[in-house]
Amino acid sequence: MISVIVPCFNEEEAIPLFFAEMEKIRKKVSHQFEYIFINDGSKDRTLEVLRDLSCTNKFVRYISFSRNFGKEAALYAGLQACEGDLVTVMDVDLQDPPELLPQMIEMIEISDIDCVGTRRSNRKGEPLIRNLFAKAFYHLINRISETEMVDGARDYRLMTRQMVDAVLELTEHNRFSKGLFSWVGFKTEYLSYENKERVAGKTSWSFWELFNYSIDGIINFSDVPLNIASFVGAFSCFISGVAMVFIIFRALLFGDPTAGWPSLVTIILFIGGVQLLCIGIIGKYIGKIFMETKKRPLYIVQETEKEVNRKVDLK
Template identity: 55%
Template structure:
């Protein structure tokens, strides 16, 4: 019998937990050679998520939970769940059933061959999702794959089953600012991707607003690419060259046309504002990277556990 650890991050999911557990159990019944181990991570929920998890723990001793002292974010919950998991294989799932449990037997069977170290899942469409959010998501994958050496498959979910070796490699990365999709790709290992059509939440509402997703994407780019820093260097170099050319034009015109003056107060102010804006942009880019360094060197814990069973 091999142990399969199921890591499930939760934030305000009191409605979905009672639906998630029986749905997964129904699928696991078709996997008799596997002993399940659940690790639900309550990421500082404000509703009755923890109460629901305690009920499950009393019902099934294979169900464990970790409760944070406050909301630390999904990435911290993922790290906590992977750290607690003791299985030979570990699968990461969302509790809203947007990750179809029906794929678990196929994922397990693929890993059993020994040919792959992980099986990930990617959506082939975004039916039911807002068009603007879908557009931004698609553009994010295009951008990060062009400016980063780490390739992230478009439409890939956090939903994946991994071997113990790969999970240990992921846990060896202790960085405070975490972007799991990038980390899973960076550690390497051979991964096979299963495709499926988008599934909507079974209950409740997602906490991932467009604004939060945009911030998350910017964090991912900063974590796995130096392109923004190179952009700042390029902007500074271009501005310097243009200013030298402009200065030469003024000097040559003054020498060729005695008594001439350069008119255009409005254009001059516009140029000053443009250069000032570019400088602030570059400082902001550099500041974002410095901020990540600052958070890392303080060595604060990635999460704080209030209760664990």
């Protein structure tokens, strides 16, 4: 059986389109399917659409959160709930091409790989600034982290049960799935495809949210920013020490002809800025530690298809 995990946030228009396309694929393969939609605190009619879909198709399941917990929590909930021998994660907006799924299934079945991932060969249609920042992120993270992340890689992938169980063992609160999928290891091959536009609705990812998400990825998989903060602090101390010796010798040899208050203020502001930068980096790591120590659940379930089906049966 293949489990299809689909996070949803305000996707009432896209869900029927996605399901129709996936049903075409399901009928072409010999495997059983189960769909697990995760309603991540949607404000539109996403939950109603999922209820109707589940009532008319017994192989459609859903999990509805009590509020918006984010895509990472939705992915984790889906992985916990799935029962398939093979598990795929897909976006509901059809930017992850369903037509690749049969090829992904075949690749896993005829070889010894544990995962078939997908990556975009280009980012046509995306804003230039987002494209540049994305390339810069992958270049940076692969330079400072031991966990390799493929440029353009999507969450869309097909995994064996063994790999899914390994990912579920990582119970950390601060999650970055692209990094977690790479960190657990297992042999992975990638399929490339042309970038596709959304079929309906609007993306819930703003540039600022993507930027913060990339910062979380760097912090979750590298301690290099802390090393940079330490280096900057040591370098500032060294430069300050050299400047102090120079000023003392100049005063002893030539006196102190100028007051120098503008340069002094500039130096103080510069050193203060460096200190605040380093404190901010350290504070970001401490904040992550703080969230981990709370041991709060990643998500809270308000409703699943089981409760609705039970009510229908009682009637």
